[in-house]
Amino acid sequence: MSTYQEIKGLKIKYLSADTSGDRAKEGEVFYNSTSFAVKTFVTASAWHSSGSLNTSRQELNGAGTVTAGLAMGGYTTTTLANTEEYNGSGWATGEDMPAVKHAAASGGVQTAAFIAGGYPDPGGNVNTYEYDGTDWAAGGDLNTSRRGFTGSGTLTAGLAIGGFSDAISSGAPLTNVEEYDGSSWTNGGALPAGNGNIGAAGTQTATVAFGGYLGPPGNTTNSYHYNGSSWTSGGSLNTARNSLGGSGIQTSAMGFGGGSPASNATELYNGSSWTTSSNMGTARFSFGSAQNTTSNETGLAFGGGPPHTAVTEEFTTSLSATTAGAWSSGGNHPQNIRGGGSAGTQTAAWYVGGLQYPSDTKNRTDEYNGSSWTNVNNLPADYFNGNACGTLTAGLIFGSNAGYGAEEQVYEYDGTDWTAGGSLPDIGPAYGSAGGGGTQTAAVACGGYGDPPPGISTVLEYNGSSWSANPNSLPTGNYNQAGDGTATALWLAGGYLSSTATLHFDGTSFTTSGSMATARPSACGAGYGTQTNAIVAGGEASGTSTQGEQYNGTIWVTAPSMSQGRKYGLGASRSAGSQTGFICGGATPPNPNTNATEEFTPETVAVRSAKTFDFD
Amino acid sequence: MAIFIYGTANNTGKGFFTAQDRRDFFLRGYTGHDGSNYVDVWVIGANEKGALWLAEKDGVEKTKTEAQNLVNAAITLAQNAWDALSDEEKAIQGSRPTAVTVP
Numbered sequence: 001m002s003t004y005q006e007i008k009g010l011k012i013k014y015l016s017a018d019t020s021g022d023r024a025k026e027g028e029v030f031y032n033s034t035s036f037a038v039k040t041f042v043t044a045s046a047w048h049s050s051g052s053l054n055t056s057r058q059e060l061n062g063a064g065t066v067t068a069g070l071a072m073g074g075y076t077t078t079t080l081a082n083t084e085e086y087n088g089s090g091w092a093t094g095e096d097m098p099a100v101k102h103a104a105a106s107g108g109v110q111t112a113a114f115i116a117g118g119y120p121d122p123g124g125n126v127n128t129y130e131y132d133g134t135d136w137a138a139g140g141d142l143n144t145s146r147r148g149f150t151g152s153g154t155l156t157a158g159l160a161i162g163g164f165s166d167a168i169s170s171g172a173p174l175t176n177v178e179e180y181d182g183s184s185w186t187n188g189g190a191l192p193a194g195n196g197n198i199g200a201a202g203t204q205t206a207t208v209a210f211g212g213y214l215g216p217p218g219n220t221t222n223s224y225h226y227n228g229s230s231w232t233s234g235g236s237l238n239t240a241r242n243s244l245g246g247s248g249i250q251t252s253a254m255g256f257g258g259g260s261p262a263s264n265a266t267e268l269y270n271g272s273s274w275t276t277s278s279n280m281g282t283a284r285f286s287f288g289s290a291q292n293t294t295s296n297e298t299g300l301a302f303g304g305g306p307p308h309t310a311v312t313e314e315f316t317t318s319l320s321a322t323t324a325g326a327w328s329s330g331g332n333h334p335q336n337i338r339g340g341g342s343a344g345t346q347t348a349a350w351y352v353g354g355l356q357y358p359s360d361t362k363n364r365t366d367e368y369n370g371s372s373w374t375n376v377n378n379l380p381a382d383y384f385n386g387n388a389c390g391t392l393t394a395g396l397i398f399g400s401n402a403g404y405g406a407e408e409q410v411y412e413y414d415g416t417d418w419t420a421g422g423s424l425p426d427i428g429p430a431y432g433s434a435g436g437g438g439t440q441t442a443a444v445a446c447g448g449y450g451d452p453p454p455g456i457s458t459v460l461e462y463n464g465s466s467w468s469a470n471p472n473s474l475p476t477g478n479y480n481q482a483g484d485g486t487a488t489a490l491w492l493a494g495g496y497l498s499s500t501a502t503l504h505f506d507g508t509s510f511t512t513s514g515s516m517a518t519a520r521p522s523a524c525g526a527g528y529g530t531q532t533n534a535i536v537a538g539g540e541a542s543g544t545s546t547q548g549e550q551y552n553g554t555i556w557v558t559a560p561s562m563s564q565g566r567k568y569g570l571g572a573s574r575s576a577g578s579q580t581g582f583i584c585g586g587a588t589p590p591n592p593n594t595n596a597t598e599e600f601t602p603e604t605v606a607v608r609s610a611k612t613f614d615f616d
Numbered sequence: 617m618a619i620f621i622y623g624t625a626n627n628t629g630k631g632f633f634t635a636q637d638r639r640d641f642f643l644r645g646y647t648g649h650d651g652s653n654y655v656d657v658w659v660i661g662a663n664e665k666g667a668l669w670l671a672e673k674d675g676v677e678k679t680k681t682e683a684q685n686l687v688n689a690a691i692t693l694a695q696n697a698w699d700a701l702s703d704e705e706k707a708i709q710g711s712r713p714t715a716v717t718v719p
Binding site: 323324325326327328329330331332371372403522542544546560561563564567568587588589592594596597601 | 627628629630631632633634635636637638639643644645646647691694697704710713714716
């Protein structure tokens with residue numbers, strides 16, 4: 001019998017357990033003496049969501065990589081000139097192109113890109129524009145005006161492939177190929193057959209072009225290799241489609257999405273054959289992609305349609321397995337609740353006051369242990385729609401809505417009893433639904449309901465015994481914000497008067513951060529977590545949406561949905577310190593209030609299990 | 617094949633649906649009313665795990681029309697209750713409940 005050393009010339013490690021953590025290496029073979037098996041680690045690929053484009057659109061162009069991407073032009077109900085730059089997690093607005101374009105060809109990297117052709121110019125468009133990461137400038141004109149075509153390569157060694165000469169109808173696709181040197185286009189080797197909306201990846205002298213529309217009867221699975229002068233046949237796609245994304249190089253490329261109908265299929269190319277991989281989360285065509293990746297291990301898809309979307313997804317390949325975050329049912333509160341205060345962790349929290357039915361109490365307190373709620377000593381007074389923070393044994397509530405409790409009263413919880421804290425200044429019924437957070441000895445209250453509305457901009461800070469006014473105010477008066485954190489690292493998001501905005505407070509002043517994708521005007525209590533690791537769900541105007549969003553301190557990205565939509569005075573595990581926590585109560589149309597609790601388990605990433613070699 | 621299964625099942629709280637359930641199938645809850653009591657109405661992704669979940673929760677499968685009618689009845693009750701409020705209470709309670717369409 002041959003040994004592994006005789007076959008491979010290598011010895012393998014003899015271990016009592018699988019390699020783990022950072023020591024796990026792809027392809028390294030070892031023997032596990034406990035399970036009597038020869039094993040190795042293999043990578044896997046998957047798409048995951050990332051920060052959405054600021055401007056939703058389809059028929060846009062892309063360039064760059066998954067850590068430095070570029071989105072250019074596109075179409076909604078009108079053609080766009082918008083440019084956006086991607087940094088690996090979110091998009092920032094760049095300078096607009098000199099003219100609107102969609103269905104163009106593009107290539108290059110974020111700091112040296114080109115976009116050529118496209119329309120709306122009747123009969124096509126020959127204009128080329130070049131981007132240096134800051135500014136756009138005019139480049140050389142195409143020899144053949146066209147749209148619905150594809151680019152590859154770089155700014156100084158680019159390629160434009162196929163397309164349509166007709167501005168509106170699909171017409172007969174072109175075989176024309178042109179090469180760009182950074183200043184002018186020259187004709188290259190023609191495609192073997194006319195093709196529109198073909199996919200492509202690679203360089204000017206080593207590109208693979210795949211799929212596309214041939215004219216009647218339709219799409220093709222063909223792929224072709226270009227060597228800088230002529231085309232030869234490559235392996236066939238498994239799924240025929242046009243308007244698909246492409247990235248990588250000729251010997252390690254990927255094609256994804258396309259249509260029509262919209263597809264989420266992903267295929268990987270090794271220079272001779274295509275194999276299916278993990279599907280995109282959002283099926284689409286006519287989207288942008290980061291074309292200049294160095295292999296088919298990473299990819300980026302953004303925008304597309306129909307209908308036009310801002311969704312961005314990243315394709316990654318790694319040894320790690322990601323388990324998606326999800327909301328699950330927690331223990332039902334004994335009452336239907338809304339507008340109470342709550343704080344703590346997923347397994348040690350309290351909820352007090354609010355509108356509670358049956359029995360219409362507004363001072364009842366219950367504690368949560370991660371599975372059930374228990375009624376404990378009640379608040380000495382009524383309380384509704386204020387703010388709350390702290391822990392199970394050091395809690396704080398402040399700023400009740402007038403008429404449902406004195407708005408200047410503050411209460412502290414020690415895990416057994418509520419006692420009076422230092423009162424807020426009496427400025428009228430203004431504190432209700434203020435944003436805020438912190439601890440029992442260092443808290444901050446921002447804004448409030450106002451009398452009359454709209455909300456106020458006052459900021460007050462608590463030191464455990466008394467409140468003092470911060471000289472800086474909210475940039476805009478607001479109330480009903482989601483928010484959490486500490487008195488010196490607080491985040492606020494949404495609210496009635498600024499429904500997507502996010503603010504950071506550092507104990508002195510406010511700065512603006514990334515906006516939520518979803519307007520949440522009734523977000524009070526609809527989120528929790530730290531300034532760099534937070535989640536919101538619910539709080540939208542309709543109250544029926546369940547969509548979550550999670551925050552990393554810079555941008556919000558789509559998060560899993562709760563099972564039940566809710567708004568107005570949600571309870572949450574404020575001060576939990578992470579995304580592990582819960583949301584409870586709130587108004588759930590059509591029923592006024594709910595007793596349901598939903599707990600969030602964040603996404604986890606772990607090294608995949610080692611694969612056992614099967615010698616049978 | 618239908619995209620969703622519709623049914624009623626009492627949300628018993630912790631463990632009623634798990635994080636893995638949420639990864640395995642679509643789930644969206646609504647409040648309904650059957651003429652006597654409020655009921656929890658669920659829209660469930662029509663796959664094997666979704667169907668098993670409803671069965672394991674002693675759920676009662678409904679047609680989409682029946683599910684919508686249950687939700688409509690709860691909306692009518694909520695609207696009637698809101699209409700009976702004083703203007704001050706309406707301001708506190710928020711906007712009048714509006715129609716909800718199950719997917």
